[in-house]
Structures are given as C-alpha cells and as structure tokens.
Amino acid sequence: MTGKGRELADVMERRKVDILCVQETRWKGSKARSIGAGFKLFYYGVDSKRTGVGVVLKEEFVRNVLEVKRVSDRVMSLKLEIEGVMLNVVSGYAPQVGCELEEKERFWSELDEVMESIPTGERVVIGADFNGHVGEGYTGDEEVMGKFGVKERNLEGQMVVDFAKRMDMGVVNTYFQKREEHSDLQEWS
Structure with missing residues (x-):
C-alpha cells in the first residue's frame, strides 16, 4: 500500500504503537488489508467522501482477533485475546458540531449497544474522535476526568462526560498534559 496508509504505518512503527483506532478513513467497504511495515487495517465505511472507522493492528496481533463487529461507518470493534486477557478495541467517530x-x-x-454487548470482566479501550470538548478542569467530574482537558465544555463534550459516567470509564487524555512533539499521532486519531 502507498500513500496515507503507508505513512500511518511508518508513524506507528516509529512511535512503537501496536494498536491504533482511526476515524474518517473515507474508504468504502468492510475489509482488512495490509498497510505495510507489518500492520493490518480492519475498516468499515459506506461513503468515500466522509466518515469511516478502523482499527490498525501490528501483524503479530492479527491472529489474536476473535471477532470483528462493524456496526456502522461510525462505530466498530475488535475483540482480541492477548495472553489470556480479552481486550475489546472500539473505534468511534461522533458526528461533528x-x-x-x-x-x-x-x-x-x-x-452504547457495543459496550453493553461486552461481557463483564473483559477489558475495553475506546479510541474515538468524539468531536467535542470536555473542558478545562474537572469540577464535579473528578471520577471520570483529569484537569488537562482543553477549551470550554460544549454539548458534545458533555455527551462524552455523561457516557464515561454511565460506563464507569475515564476520559484518559485529560489525565496528563500533552506534548507538542507527539502531535504526529494526534492528527491521525
């Protein structure tokens, strides 16, 4: 593969990322394909002009995939078994403001349906573009977020916080300050 897929594989290899959720793939279809450098992309999309989600795995983890759920061009998940641990990787792309x-x-x-289908005790990681701002600070929401959110909270950000509370999860990227030098991965997610 050439182009963006190969570029993404190169960034993943350089940054030592084994699993990555991608959004706005803009590829039609429901496939898995090699993108080079030992990585495979599982994706789903219905329109080549917008939306589409995917999960990129290092080839060594492909054999660990037990299930692929392609729910829509905005939500998909992969279930893997790694060293006896069930890991569900969910990729999401929320509608824009x-x-x-x-x-x-x-x-x-x-x-919600994808999350509810995951048995209790299995691990879940969500990599998504929620198209929202959860806001700076965490007053009143300490149980689901840290103080390193950005901008003012908007409606979409409130939806993220509400989801995290419902699912007893955390908005992980608010627990640490981001460094500019890592922006090469952020532009892909």
Missing part, C-alpha cells in the same frame, strides 16, 4: 441531533443520538446509541 452542527450535525443533526438525531445523527448524534444514533451514534451514542450504537456505541
């Missing part, structure tokens, strides 16, 4: 509320509710409903 300005999209219809119905479309946003459909996304959150699909994500």
Whole structure:
C-alpha cells in the first residue's frame, strides 16, 4: 500500500504503537488489508467522501482477533485475546458540531449497544474522535476526568462526560498534559 496508509504505518512503527483506532478513513467497504511495515487495517465505511472507522493492528496481533463487529461507518470493534486477557478495541467517530441531533443520538446509541454487548470482566479501550470538548478542569467530574482537558465544555463534550459516567470509564487524555512533539499521532486519531 502507498500513500496515507503507508505513512500511518511508518508513524506507528516509529512511535512503537501496536494498536491504533482511526476515524474518517473515507474508504468504502468492510475489509482488512495490509498497510505495510507489518500492520493490518480492519475498516468499515459506506461513503468515500466522509466518515469511516478502523482499527490498525501490528501483524503479530492479527491472529489474536476473535471477532470483528462493524456496526456502522461510525462505530466498530475488535475483540482480541492477548495472553489470556480479552481486550475489546472500539473505534468511534461522533458526528461533528452542527450535525443533526438525531445523527448524534444514533451514534451514542450504537456505541452504547457495543459496550453493553461486552461481557463483564473483559477489558475495553475506546479510541474515538468524539468531536467535542470536555473542558478545562474537572469540577464535579473528578471520577471520570483529569484537569488537562482543553477549551470550554460544549454539548458534545458533555455527551462524552455523561457516557464515561454511565460506563464507569475515564476520559484518559485529560489525565496528563500533552506534548507538542507527539502531535504526529494526534492528527491521525
């Protein structure tokens, strides 16, 4: 593969990333394909102009994939067994600010369904572009977020916080300050 896929594989190899969720892939179809440098992309998309989600795995983990759920062009998950641990990797791409509320509710409903289908005791990692700002600080939301959010909280950010509370999860990227030098991966997620 050439182009963006190969570029992504090179960044993953350089940064030593084994599993990565990607959004806005803009590829039609429901496939798994090698993107080079020992990485494989599992993806789902219905429109080559917008949306699409995927999960990129280092080839050594591909044999550990037990299940792929392609729910929509905004939500998909992979279940892997790694050293006896069940790991569910969920990739999501929330509708942008300005999209219809119905479309946003459909996304959150699909994500809820995926989460509810995961048996208790299995691990879950969500890599998503939630298209929202959870805000700086954490007043009142300490149980799900740290103090390193950015900007003011918007409606979409509140939806993220509410989801984290419902699922007893954390908004992990708010627990640490981001360094500029790592922006090469952020532009891919």
